[in-house]
Amino acid sequence: MLASSLPDLENEADIVRLVDAFYGRVNADELLRPIFNDVARVDWATHLPAMYDFWSSVLLGTSRYKGRPMAKHFPLPIDAAHFRQWLALFQATVDALFAGPKAEEAKVKAQNIGAMFEHRMRPNPLSLLGS
């Protein structure tokens, strides 16, 4: 296999490129665009910097993100199909821009965090038993 000519994801400028390109794809996506813009009415000028902090913490270990992301997702009308699409766009964005160990780590972490969010948003069958 030929070595990729794409750079790996390495620094804050790369995080900004990744996040901007990813939400560019989200905003062009028929399934996800309405959730962000019509349901949540996201203020992009606030959300994008929050996501730079989040991914900088996850991938560069800067601990800059201090939020509680789960709480932002609970009220949204999203299910497994939305999460699948979110992840597909994220992975396609990474692959379009970067190649290397950090790029692979970004895709794995997105998948793991997404799976955790999705799992925690499902109704818990044990709650039927009362507490």
Ligand code: HEM
């Ligand atoms: C279908 C999938 C998803 C949808 C539709 C979605 C949508 C949203 C929306 C609407 C917000 C609130 C933004 C705001 O009010 O400014 C938000 C926040 C956030 N999302 Fe997601 N999200 C999804 C999946 C994910 C995944 C998989 C991750 C992480 C890997 C993630 C990370 C975050 C973080 C960190 C915040 C909080 C930012 C803050 O603290 O302000 N989201 N998301």
